[in-house]
Amino acid sequence: MDKKMLKHSQEVIEELMKKDGMSRRDALKLMGLGGAATMMGTAPTSASAATAAMASSDKKAKIVIVGGGAGGIMAAARLRKAAPNAEIVLIAPNDVHLYQPGQVFMAAGLYTEEDIKKPNSDLMPDGVKWVKDEVKTFDPDSNLVETAKNGKINYDFLVVATGLQYDYERIEGMSPELVGQKGISSVYLNDPKAGTAKGGTATWEWFKQVRAAAEKRDSGNPLQIICTQPSTPIKCGGAPQKILYLCDDMLRGNSPLGGKDIHDNAKFTFTKKGGKLFGIKSYNQTLLKLTVDYGNIEDAFGYDLIGIDADKKMATYNYHYLEKGEWDEDLEEFEVIPMVKKVQMKYDFIHIVPPMKAVDAVANSPIGWQKGTAKGWMAADRYTLQHIKYKNVFGIGDILGIPLGKTGGSARHHGPVLQDNLIAVMEGKEPTAKFDGYTVCPLKTQYGKIMLAEFNYDGPAPSFPLDPSEPRWIWWAFDLYMLKPMYWNLMMRGLM
Numbered sequence: 001m002d003k004k005m006l007k008h009s010q011e012v013i014e015e016l017m018k019k020d021g022m023s024r025r026d027a028l029k030l031m032g033l034g035g036a037a038t039m040m041g042t043a044p045t046s047a048s049a050a051t052a053a054m055a056s057s058d059k060k061a062k063i064v065i066v067g068g069g070a071g072g073i074m075a076a077a078r079l080r081k082a083a084p085n086a087e088i089v090l091i092a093p094n095d096v097h098l099y100q101p102g103q104v105f106m107a108a109g110l111y112t113e114e115d116i117k118k119p120n121s122d123l124m125p126d127g128v129k130w131v132k133d134e135v136k137t138f139d140p141d142s143n144l145v146e147t148a149k150n151g152k153i154n155y156d157f158l159v160v161a162t163g164l165q166y167d168y169e170r171i172e173g174m175s176p177e178l179v180g181q182k183g184i185s186s187v188y189l190n191d192p193k194a195g196t197a198k199g200g201t202a203t204w205e206w207f208k209q210v211r212a213a214a215e216k217r218d219s220g221n222p223l224q225i226i227c228t229q230p231s232t233p234i235k236c237g238g239a240p241q242k243i244l245y246l247c248d249d250m251l252r253g254n255s256p257l258g259g260k261d262i263h264d265n266a267k268f269t270f271t272k273k274g275g276k277l278f279g280i281k282s283y284n285q286t287l288l289k290l291t292v293d294y295g296n297i298e299d300a301f302g303y304d305l306i307g308i309d310a311d312k313k314m315a316t317y318n319y320h321y322l323e324k325g326e327w328d329e330d331l332e333e334f335e336v337i338p339m340v341k342k343v344q345m346k347y348d349f350i351h352i353v354p355p356m357k358a359v360d361a362v363a364n365s366p367i368g369w370q371k372g373t374a375k376g377w378m379a380a381d382r383y384t385l386q387h388i389k390y391k392n393v394f395g396i397g398d399i400l401g402i403p404l405g406k407t408g409g410s411a412r413h414h415g416p417v418l419q420d421n422l423i424a425v426m427e428g429k430e431p432t433a434k435f436d437g438y439t440v441c442p443l444k445t446q447y448g449k450i451m452l453a454e455f456n457y458d459g460p461a462p463s464f465p466l467d468p469s470e471p472r473w474i475w476w477a478f479d480l481y482m483l484k485p486m487y488w489n490l491m492m493r494g495l496m
């Protein structure tokens with residue numbers, strides 16, 4: 001982060017601190033309670049982290065981990081310590097490790113790409129053999145994986161940590177190459193293999209272009225900006241809205257670009273197929289109120305982006321809605337008929353969140369669910385993270401076909417459960433550690449404020465005695481300044 005951006009951010013926080021009436025002393029107390037750690041699901045008060053027993057074993061066995069992102073590196077660090085006599089092999093193609101949550105701060109003009117990168121070799125735990133390759137086929141019936149360059153590799157235990165893949169092409173006319181062109185951006189775009197995070201850089205440029213274009217408009221002829229969310233599961237479910245609110249706030253003059261408040265010169269439309277901004281009621285209410293208060297954001301529910309004409313700046317949607325049908329004499333109510341029709345929306349700028357899917361190697365193998373809504377994602381038990389059929393196979397991170405979030409915070413909570421359960425099976429016991437569904441979404445509602453939405457399978461799961469549905473400057477400060485060093489130095493080392 002350069003000095004100008006740092007100064008801007010500190011000024012914003014000082015200002016908000018005064019408004020909130022929270023002193024530095026109170027802020028430090030909260031930090032003592034777990035503070036920033038919670039944003040990656042590391043708060044000591046959280047149930048699954050607190051109950052994890054941290055088992056270990058001196059048995060000899062070969063553990064293969066597939067994937068070298070957040071989940072794979074955490075699993076390697078934990079298992080290296082827990083199973084000192086095991087041979088641990090990590091198969092991952094990527095030389096560079098990206099701190100992906102930082103892509104949103106890149107989009108906001110507060111981080112650069114260099115700020116979120118580290119060589120994977122710096123993170124690889126001592127004593128873990130790194131095979132720089134990609135798995136093409138999983139063959140769990142024979143306890144082996146087949147790689148692109150190193151042939152077959154066998155295992156006694158397997159950890160699947162491949163993350164997910166983007167599916168821009170599912171939107172007709174869209175491709176990753178269009179990001180950064182013709183008014184299109186997408187904060188998600190990254191290439192872990194190449195170690196680039198183009199989505200962050202392109203979205204900051206997009207912010208600048210939006211501002212320059214809005215300066216030439218007025219409230220009678222506002223700039224039309226669309227922000228989309230796809231109907232598939234996505235990682236960091238809050239990121240589509242983070243871009244929406246930050247871009248709006250940028251037009252109010254609150255970004256490092258500064259400038260006067262010109263937000264009336266732009267109209268934002270947030271499109272998603274579902275009918276809520278957030279699945280948990282209290283968080284949803286905060287966000288609905290926010291969009292109303294902002295005045296220039298319209299929520300378009302029922303809209304699923306299916307096509308884009310980049311030259312004409314036209315988006316095509318499947319619009320899902322309900323129509324009143326015939327009167328049902330038996331039920332004594334009108335039939336409700338689900339309807340779909342194609343609609344088009346013209347835009348000046350569009351932020352596209354790609355549909356996401358399981359990586360092909362998992363989806364096309366017996367490791368993935370073979371049917372149902374989670375088809376293709378890893379067929380794991382939602383509590384033990386063990387494969388439903390292959391008892392020596394476990395999963396961590398975004399690839400898991402289980403309910404709720406795909407976040408680094410969830411992966412952090414998978415870590416101790418995976419460790420305990422894999423070690424239990426190594427020792428010939430039943431896996432008993434349970435993942436509680438913990439997910440955390442640090443939703444940036446403006447420059448300088450975050451609503452820290454924590455929840456699990458049972459509903460909201462706040463780690464602090466503060467109303468979690470209220471956006472606060474303190475979560476912004478922790479996210480911006482503390483979380484990244486904690487990610488590199490503690491989480492990736494299996495220390496929390």
Ligand SMILES: Cc1cc2nc3c(=O)[nH]c(=O)nc-3n(C[C@H](O)[C@H](O)[C@H](O)COP(=O)(O)OP(=O)(O)OC[C@H]3O[C@@H](n4cnc5c(N)ncnc54)[C@H](O)[C@@H]3O)c2cc1C
Pocket residue numbers: 039040066067068069070071072091092093094099100101102103104133134135136161162163164187188192193235236239359361396397398399406407408409410411440441442
């Ligand atoms: C824009 C954005 C914002 C985000 N914000 C947040 C946030 O605020 N908070 C939060 O907690 N999380 C956030 N996340 C989500 C978080 O980054 C992911 O949930 C986390 O990285 C998941 O870890 P993972 O190991 O499952 O996948 P990844 O970290 O994506 O790693 C998967 C790895 O597997 C490798 N791989 C894939 N296929 C194969 C194969 N066949 N063989 C071998 N290796 C393979 C890939 O190269 C990659 O390195 C955000 C993500 C993005 C993109």
